[in-house]
Amino acid sequence: MRPSMLRSVHSAITRSSGGQVSRRAYSVDSGSGRKVAVLGAAGGIGQPLALLMKLNPLVSHLSLYDIAGTPGVAADVGHINTRSEVKGYMGDENLGAALEGCDVVIIPAGVPRKPGMTRDDLFNINAGIVKSLCTAIAKYCPNALVNMISNPVNSTVPIAAEVFKKAGTYDEKRLFGVTTLDVVRAKTFYAGKANVPVAEVNVPVVGGHAGITILPLFSQATPKANLSDEDIIALTKRTQDGGTEVVEAKAGKGSATLSMAYAGALFADACLKGLNGVPDVVECSYVQSNVTELPFFASKVRLGKNGVEEVLGLGPLSGFEKDGLEKLKPELAASIEKGIKFANQS
Numbered sequence: 001m002r003p004s005m006l007r008s009v010h011s012a013i014t015r016s017s018g019g020q021v022s023r024r025a026y027s028v029d030s031g032s033g034r035k036v037a038v039l040g041a042a043g044g045i046g047q048p049l050a051l052l053m054k055l056n057p058l059v060s061h062l063s064l065y066d067i068a069g070t071p072g073v074a075a076d077v078g079h080i081n082t083r084s085e086v087k088g089y090m091g092d093e094n095l096g097a098a099l100e101g102c103d104v105v106i107i108p109a110g111v112p113r114k115p116g117m118t119r120d121d122l123f124n125i126n127a128g129i130v131k132s133l134c135t136a137i138a139k140y141c142p143n144a145l146v147n148m149i150s151n152p153v154n155s156t157v158p159i160a161a162e163v164f165k166k167a168g169t170y171d172e173k174r175l176f177g178v179t180t181l182d183v184v185r186a187k188t189f190y191a192g193k194a195n196v197p198v199a200e201v202n203v204p205v206v207g208g209h210a211g212i213t214i215l216p217l218f219s220q221a222t223p224k225a226n227l228s229d230e231d232i233i234a235l236t237k238r239t240q241d242g243g244t245e246v247v248e249a250k251a252g253k254g255s256a257t258l259s260m261a262y263a264g265a266l267f268a269d270a271c272l273k274g275l276n277g278v279p280d281v282v283e284c285s286y287v288q289s290n291v292t293e294l295p296f297f298a299s300k301v302r303l304g305k306n307g308v309e310e311v312l313g314l315g316p317l318s319g320f321e322k323d324g325l326e327k328l329k330p331e332l333a334a335s336i337e338k339g340i341k342f343a344n345q346s
């Protein structure tokens, strides 16, 4: 590979803290492209996520793995005339080949909720699936950035961390719980209530990814809007219950798939941009953290060439948000503990 192909100069539109838009040059490594795997690629999330990753120009190799159904998905997605070469892998014996050389591994494998269930009700099945997939990641692509979608994320991320620790490959900078859907929802609901253009909205969502552990920080939302306390309470609850809203509307046919695929593709794209040296890539994610006393916590994270470059703090919180933060801690701590215990006893 010629150095000139590896390093090219791009320009980025960046916003200064004063809000002015400027264009600046930065160098990226994008010539050879990236290998991305989707584990659970034949599922409700996996299929549209495979489609969206096929549309991503930063991806050169797209590896679609599932226990069944991937030849069809790969043949279908593979006919799209975009950059990446698509390969389908089916069954445990092909998992290693699917993972070898991956830069980013996205995991939406596992069972979804039905009405009346909590995400924690998925633990018994999904914990084992995540554990075995992460064991293979440690063996075949220990340097990949792992984007964990499988629920309960509050526990599956600690499970992954323990598996990687046991294998001697753990790097806290490379493990992410995908909480982007909470941000996507918070932006949508806020834009509707505040009557502002949704494309301009920013709202950090911190904590975890289940019920009250999802804490949107509407006091930091932009563009600013004059919403009442009742509006903020209602928006917070709707964001926390967003997953349940979809589960109930689907009435037994699963949980969010299309919006999740969109959110998963956004987050994977941010990881790829970070790996490629694009500056100022910041997304919320559930990562190993010192932001609170909890070992894992979702907050804004700056992404870079090694994954997490910086875990950003919470910023100023309203009284309502401070309360929410204290209330979520025991539940999040218990979910983390449950994941760690599972990984170490089985």
Ligand SMILES: NC(=O)c1ccc[n+]([C@@H]2O[C@H](COP(=O)([O-])OP(=O)(O)OC[C@H]3O[C@@H](n4cnc5c(N)ncnc54)[C@H](O)[C@@H]3O)[C@@H](O)[C@H]2O)c1
Residues within 6 Å of the ligand: 039, 040, 041, 042, 043, 044, 045, 046, 065, 066, 067, 068, 108, 109, 110, 111, 112, 113, 122, 126, 129, 133, 148, 149, 150, 151, 152, 153, 178, 179, 180, 181, 182, 209, 254, 255, 256, 257, 260
């Ligand atoms: N993080 C989030 O915001 C978020 C949002 C929505 C859904 N989810 C979670 O994502 C997961 C998947 O949801 P879905 O709607 O796509 O479910 P689904 O049942 O439609 O698809 C899951 C896929 O995983 C596959 N699978 C099962 N065991 C596997 C294994 N060992 N290796 C590889 N693949 C395996 C299945 O064959 C299936 O194709 C669920 O746990 C759900 O709760 C998370």
Ligand SMILES: O=C(O)C[C@H](O)C(=O)O
Residues within 6 Å of the ligand: 112, 113, 119, 151, 181, 242, 243, 244, 246, 247, 255, 256
């Ligand atoms: O709600 C679920 O079970 C799926 C997912 O976590 C979501 O937030 O949509």
